[in-house]
Amino acid sequence: MSIKRNIICAFAIFFIAVCCSRNSSMRGGDSLASPLMMSATDAREPGNIVINEMGMSDSVVEEMNTEEYSHIKENEFKDTVKEPLSTFSIDVDTASYSNMRRFITQNKLPPKDSIRIEELINYFSYAYPIPEDGVPFSRSMEVAECPWNNDNWLVKIGLQGYKIETKELPPMNLVFLLDVSGSMSSNQKLPLLKTAMGMLTGELRASDTVSIVVYAGAAGLVLPPTPGNDKSKILGAFNSLNAGGSTNGGEGIQLAYDVAAQNFIPNGINRVVLATDGDFNVGISSEGDLIRLIEDKRKSGIFLSVLGLGMYNLNDSMMEKLADKGNGNYAYIDTLAEAKKALVEELGSTLFAIAKDVKIQVEFNPNYVTSYRLIGYENRLLAAEDFNDDTKDAGEIGAGHSVTALYEVVPQGNLAQGGNVDSLKYQGERPLSAQSFSDEILTLKIRYKAPDSEVSELLSSTLPMPVKSINDTSTSFRFASAVAGYGLLLRDSKFKGNVSMELVKSLAMSARGEDRNGYRKEFIDLVDIARTLLEMRQP
Known part of the structure; x- marks a missing residue:
């Protein structure tokens, strides 16, 4: 179909749609959404032209589309002996989630590089403890079987800023x-x-x-x-x-x-x-x-x-x-x-920032962990030496913000995952120290500055064994893992394992909780739409 014919058809359908427009917002009619929304199934039928906010068909608009997303190279698995430290800046942005929602509610799969998994996860608040020890945020950790790879573990790190009216x-x-x-x-x-x-x-x-x-x-x-x-x-x-x-x-x-x-x-x-x-x-x-x-x-x-x-x-x-x-x-x-x-x-x-330049550094115990992979935060990675360098910029935490980070971990005894690198000729395997045989899986260190200070403070915590069953984890763990799995699918990640939209929905349903504002219910609805869109994409 020519562009000219597309435009004529699009405008004709647009005027019909305006006359019988309906609110298609997923949360009670408060969206300034496109006047015409088809189901994902209807949108793929031959001859159907979906009208967007510009009153043009998608095929016409795609020619004018200049949206820009930075390329994301997913984090790889790191060998614990060679790289025991993982260092990154926190990220409390949420733009990737609402932008993803925009695509899904228009019956489109979002561009892969628009999906920043940490922003999907951090769109939601979690039931983390309120800080009580005089610091601006609490710290909590949890480890369980990885839902999409039964041979691996999943580690969750959560920060919760103090709240203020x-x-x-x-x-x-x-x-x-x-x-x-x-x-x-x-x-x-x-x-x-x-x-x-x-x-x-x-x-x-x-x-x-x-x-x-x-x-x-x-x-x-x-x-x-x-x-x-x-x-x-x-x-x-x-x-x-x-x-x-x-x-x-x-x-x-x-x-x-x-x-x-x-x-x-x-x-x-x-x-x-x-x-x-x-x-x-x-x-x-x-x-x-x-x-x-x-x-x-x-x-x-x-x-x-x-x-x-x-x-x-x-x-x-x-x-x-x-x-x-x-x-x-x-x-x-x-x-x-x-x-x-x-x-x-x-x-x-x-x-209102309650802490700035917040950095996280995790040291994994090689006695328990063969390799690890940070899920998301690709554009927030820092060098190990940046952690103690107060001149290095990092993210801020606002009042009431929660921050969540997930690691997929290969436990000791399983084959390490990662790049194929030859063994070193002049440097053999270093023996583990006696301290590494404790029950600690990892040590979490956090540096942060007060909003009016240029000198950082240090916090430290450890995550001990044992590893839980996924059914014994908190609702925060299960919901965060559901959102992470959803992001892996939208990115078509090579690390998605056996995750499916059915598994994502099951985890999210089991962890919906109170959901006072309906955000988790909306996520479950998005999962259903995305599942249909992914099925349509398959040959």
Whole structure:
């Protein structure tokens, strides 16, 4: 079918769809979703044309699709004797999960490199203990049989930040840097963003200060610093925004940081919140210059968080990188429910850092562990020596955040998994020390800094034997392993073992728990859709 004929058919179906549109949100009708949604089975029928938010068929839009994702090379198994230390920065971003949901609810499998498994896992909160020993977060560990490989073990490491009510947060100096370029005109972008900002405005207090900077053909200050209780003025500024023009993100960021610095609150929350589809076309001359600006401002106490919106030109790799360098977090807003989660329910987690430069280092006991593999965190890996280097940047934890990391472990006695490397000629196997014959499977070490400090603190814990049956593990263990298995399938990982969507659903169903906001139920629904999509992909 020619492109011209596709367009004519698409517009005809679009107008019919608008007349009989229905809300297809998976969580109670709060999504600004496409007016027409087919089931995954219907979408594959010959002659069916799925209409998207642009009013065009998928085949037409694919030709305009410029979404960008960084390549992910999955972590391999590491030999415990040769590489006993595993070191990485924590990651509390959740963008990969909501972006995945966007694809699945449109009956599409997401690009493999859009799936960052640690972000899928960390989208959910877990029943970890509240910290009680004067540190900002608790630590817990668990080990059991690996659900997708009965010969291996699965280790779960969990951190839980202390929680704080919104009314107890320090005063906030927030500068919203909003993309109003022409690419932001669709319903899933600027209109959704304006509604989301209205939700956040309802949470502001008199002690907070809000400014709005916009960028398109030129950057401008739409709302000068305004007290948070002047809600009508703030909402009026948000509602006056319209999309149009080319993107000049670089100039906007410079102006936003200038405004934040002029209204800096000592011991407060000073943050630039960038909302965009990531379509940076002009502005600061290079990505390197932009990164250096963000890193420099981070050192002055002004952090950067990023909200991604929309589809077809989503620059995921750029937005993740900016948030990482700005000591902030990156969330993708695909529905009003997600906006509420990120900007209302988890406002403290999103904006208030309780610890920064949080690094994890795990030392595996070769007496019990032959080899190990960190699941996810590929773009957060650190060299072993970076752990004790306080000049090395790492991730932050917000109030109430939970962080989960999983390792697949090959126990001693089983054949080590990993690359095929010849034995060393001049270095034989080093004998194990007597200490390695204890009941400890591993030692967990964590370094972190207080938000206003440049000197790290050290925490240490151990994980002892025995290894549990999967049925005897906590609901947190089973649900995290279900989400990890789901990610392995979506990535078509070579490490997926015998995991299946049936196994993923079984684990998730057994660990649904209280599920106050319905996020775990929604995940189970996504599993059902993804299973159908994967079956359709098979020859």
